[in-house]
Amino acid sequence: MGLEYEQKFPERIPSTLPVYRLQEPSHFPGSTAVLSTVAKQLDLSGTATEICVSDDWTVHQEGPYDLRLHTKSGGLVYRHRERYGFHWGDRTFEMSDEEAGNISRRFIEQTGLVNIDETRLLRVTHLFTQGGDRDSQRMQEPAALDAGVLFGRTIGDVPVDGPGGKAMIHVDVEEQVVGLSLVWRQLGDVVADVEILPPDQAYATMEDIARKVRGEVLVTTASFGYFEQGMDDVQRVLQPAYVMIYVVRDEEVSFKSAEVVAASERVFEPFRGEKRFPATAQPTREAPKERRE
Amino acid sequence: MTDVGVEWINDFPSPCSQNTLSYCDDTSVGFLKGMTSRGHRAVFNWGNSNAWERDFRDVSLGGDDNTWVDNVDFAHFSSHGSTGTDNVFRGFFGSSVDSCTWRSNQTRYGENWNLEYLCIDACNSLELTRNIIATWQSTFQRLHQIFAFTDLVSDSWWTAGRGYNFGRRAGNNEVLSAAWLDESYSWWLDDNPVAMAAGRTQSDAINRLNNERVFSGFDDIPNNQITWFQWRWRS
Numbered sequence: 388m389g390l391e392y393e394q395k396f397p398e399r400i401p402s403t404l405p406v407y408r409l410q411e412p413s414h415f416p417g418s419t420a421v422l423s424t425v426a427k428q429l430d431l432s433g434t435a436t437e438i439c440v441s442d443d444w445t446v447h448q449e450g451p452y453d454l455r456l457h458t459k460s461g462g463l464v465y466r467h468r469e470r471y472g473f474h475w476g477d478r479t480f481e482m483s484d485e486e487a488g489n490i491s492r493r494f495i496e497q498t499g500l501v502n503i504d505e506t507r508l509l510r511v512t513h514l515f516t517q518g519g520d521r522d523s524q525r526m527q528e529p530a531a532l533d534a535g536v537l538f539g540r541t542i543g544d545v546p547v548d549g550p551g552g553k554a555m556i557h558v559d560v561e562e563q564v565v566g567l568s569l570v571w572r573q574l575g576d577v578v579a580d581v582e583i584l585p586p587d588q589a590y591a592t593m594e595d596i597a598r599k600v601r602g603e604v605l606v607t608t609a610s611f612g613y614f615e616q617g618m619d620d621v622q623r624v625l626q627p628a629y630v631m632i633y634v635v636r637d638e639e640v641s642f643k644s645a646e647v648v649a650a651s652e653r654v655f656e657p658f659r660g661e662k663r664f665p666a667t668a669q670p671t672r673e674a675p676k677e678r679r680e
Numbered sequence: 681m682t683d684v685g686v687e688w689i690n691d692f693p694s695p696c697s698q699n700t701l702s703y704c705d706d707t708s709v710g711f712l713k714g715m716t717s718r719g720h721r722a723v724f725n726w727g728n729s730n731a732w733e734r735d736f737r738d739v740s741l742g743g744d745d746n747t748w749v750d751n752v753d754f755a756h757f758s759s760h761g762s763t764g765t766d767n768v769f770r771g772f773f774g775s776s777v778d779s780c781t782w783r784s785n786q787t788r789y790g791e792n793w794n795l796e797y798l799c800i801d802a803c804n805s806l807e808l809t810r811n812i813i814a815t816w817q818s819t820f821q822r823l824h825q826i827f828a829f830t831d832l833v834s835d836s837w838w839t840a841g842r843g844y845n846f847g848r849r850a851g852n853n854e855v856l857s858a859a860w861l862d863e864s865y866s867w868w869l870d871d872n873p874v875a876m877a878a879g880r881t882q883s884d885a886i887n888r889l890n891n892e893r894v895f896s897g898f899d900d901i902p903n904n905q906i907t908w909f910q911w912r913w914r915s
Binding site: 441442471472473474476509510512513514515516517518519520521522524526532535537548549550553555568600601602616617619632634635637639640641642643644645659660662663664665666669671672674675 | 688697698699701702703705706709710713717725726727728729730732734744760762764770772777803808811813814817832833834835836837838839840841843844845848852855857858861862866867868869870878882883885886889890906907908909910911912913914915
């Protein structure tokens with residue numbers, strides 16, 4: 388067993404934190420009114436040319452814009468259908484990360500979709516493209532097509548970790564906001580104040596994982612914060628957790644995963660649910676003839 | 681309507697020993713459910729010891745792809761993967777029929793058969809630190825696009841929904857490359873999906889990445905007419 392840490396948990400961790408109830412997202416038909424309001428915040432008319440309800444999504448279409456609300460998480464996706472992610476031949480994205488960040492911050496302020504005081508700029512990502520000639524295998528230099536400006540969330544001074552608590556704003560080559568993905572659940576009342584445990588249990592959990600795998604385990608991220616689930620999941624309570632992201636290297640084969648461990652004695656809701664699409668039992672497949680003999 | 685087949689492996693007993701994975705069924709079966717929820721047809725779903733290397737290997741090289749992977753329109757594979765310095769991708773199986781790995785240099789998809797889209801939910805499967813043209817050019821025999829990952833990809837509950845979400849959007853006739861990059865990118869776990877298309881020209885390949893959907897009617901390109909590959913990713 389080999390276990391190494393590229394990063395350890397922060398030394399300064401609050402002794403207590405409030406646990407928040409999260410507001411339930413709107414479901415259809417109420418979700419259409421929410422989308423109409425959001426559309427107005429985005430400077431659209433708020434009158435949909437088409438409304439579609441499919442799975443857990445309610446979709447508001449207005450001109451070239453799609454606005455989608457996920458009714459499990461309350462997450463929002465906004466797209467300009469003809470411009471989001473589009474590659475205009477020789478036109479590429481030239482704007483600096485700082486400018487893209489400023490445009491995105493102004494967009495948040497103007498639309499009011501999230502509380503600007505809760506946001507922190509995490510990273511500027513890019514959609515890149517590259518091509519290459521088949522015969523010579525000569526490749527072009529990668530070119531950016533957009534900026535995907537990623538904002539994280541803080542509550543008080545505590546960061547929100549996990550796949551949620553994020554807003555990504557997409558700025559295209561014409562310096563326009565052409566997309567948004569947002570998972571930012573609305574806080575409700577304080578359910579309880581909880582005492583924060585030291586990260587001993589998280590370290591023990593990682594040691595247990597490392598004992599069970601082949602090869603070397605490297606923890607690349609060890610963080611503390613509130614844990615917010617992603618777009619697809621129901622979450623009723625926002626509670627603190629220790630999060631570890633780790634890589635397992637076993638000769639030529641590697642993979643990575645994450646582990647989330649409660650940071651308080653009382654756990655209000657599990658951090659991980661059941662598998663969404665578990666395989667059912669399969670009949671034994673008959674081996675090919677030449678192998679049966 | 682599109683025919684869909686999936687193969688996934690979580691368990692790797694001897695002689696194909698590897699670390700156990702936990703969510704390859706979720707991603708592949710999720711993809712299948714996403715597609716069938718939009719009216720497409722499930723043709724096969726082979727998991728763990730039922731997933732075989734010969735299903736991927738070209739029939740001209742002794743494989744059986746004409747019955748399986750190359751006999752559907754859209755195939756999805758979820759398991760361990762790696763691309764070596766030899767620019768060959770290897771996908772790992774939990775049983776040896778006829779080998780514990782399928783290799784990109786033994787795949788020829790679309791030639792006289794069917795496959796148009798291949799999704800590889802495995803590490804280093806469109807590995808941008810290697811020569812991805814060398815890795816995959818012989819695979820494109822009328823195959824249109826590959827959807828895969830550069831660097832490592834997470835095996836976790838929090839990201840396992842990408843299979844269903846991609847399948848739902850692909851099945852719903854959305855632009856395939858956008859659906860793949862949106863649903864499989866994870867800033868949190870740093871999963872970096874890549875979509876790669878072949879074209880008769882550079883503009884043809886770009887057009888396919890911009891616009892191709894399962895019902896958009898882009899034609900098949902014989903391998904000897906491909907002059908350009910184009911790919912895109914978010915990082």
